[in-house]
Amino acid sequence: MTAIPQERRLVTAVPGPKSQELQARRTAAVAGGVGSVLPVFAARADGGILEDVDGNRLIDFGSGIAVTSVGASAEAVVRRASAQLADFTHTCFMVTPYEGYVEVCERLAEVTPGDHAKKSALFNSGAEAVENAVKIARSYTKRQAVVVFDHGYHGRTNLTMALTAKNMPYKNGFGPFAPEVYRVPVAYGYRWPTGPENCGPEASAQAIDQISKQIGADNVAAIIIEPVLGEGGFIEPAKGFLPALAKFAKDNGIVFVADEIQSGFCRTGQWFACEDEGVVPDLITTAKGIAGGLPLAAVTGRAEIMDAAHSGGLGGTYGGNPVACAAALGAIETMRELDLAAKARRIETVMKGRLAALREKYDLIGDVRGRGAMIAIELVKNRETKEPAPEATAALAKACHAAGLLVLTCGTYGNVLRFLPPLVIGEDLLNEGLDIIEQALATV
């Protein structure tokens, strides 16, 4: 563990000279299609601080995209992963298994919603987990169609590109995409034509009508939804939407899949975001926050569904790597010991209180939303028309970066500033980050 002083410190411009030097090497050696939010090269990170190679300490409101919820060098993660590294790095679970993999699956059965018999399979990335959820659902139902939603994001592999809504940057020029994928409306309260109060029932009726009339419920293997949509703009589907779709799936023999890759593992103030409305998914995909920064992903769900695929049909050389499993056990232990779900709820209280006050002051902020430590502001040019303000969003992010606060943007219209602090961030840093956002708002 690195024990970095938990204070913001700027000793050069951001990016500093060493980062700029590395950026030149990067430009020469790394493919242009791989982007970075901020050309600041990391040296160490933990708690709420990311220290760069020039010695600047940035406040981290990104967590490497909702990954380092327990911190980027959490004690239990480093201890367990280091011990595992010294014992063995790999055997391939499909060749000779090891206990860590089994133990992670046992923990997943405990922390995911529902008290039915559950099983899991482990993979390397979120996209791989989603792909495997589709394989499992198709095996189980003997059907092919997959239903996804407007503004949804599920990854960058061929099938998950097809599942993802937004063209640029995720899909443009990368087709043809996988067939039998159908997109239906989602309950985006802020932009629902008849208002947020009507959104849940109207959007679910529309989605169900489209599925029934255009695809046919009997052809649908899976409905896949993020219980809080991440890349699409931190959209919480309006109340009633998720339960209505889960019920429709149940009534029609469709596997209901919650993609909790971004929203899971205490991020929204509960172990999983679907718990908010008591929805128990048939399958749940997880990754990001699961292993304190090491690459690991999982599909967890009803034992009879998980067992539908034939032996050898699921897996991968590295899936459930022993070091990543050890890290996951450390991360889950940390979440339990520090009650990080409660920490996330506290972060929501602090953030939403201050952001709501800023919304009163600045017309640019059209909406403040999200749950736990998954909070966002949606920026608009005009509160009546809700015309998106992507330029102001980019300028705001840039001003925050220059002041030493790492923030990310998202949203189909590129007009959402999102905040994903590590759940272990100190409240002083949290407030200092909000001060920076306030100052940045005054300048754009």
Ligand SMILES: *Cc1c(COP(=O)(O)O)cnc(C)c1O
């Ligand atoms: C990040 C993300 C994915 C893809 O995960 P990768 O590990 O990048 O493949 C899928 N679904 C959601 C909801 C995500 O946020």
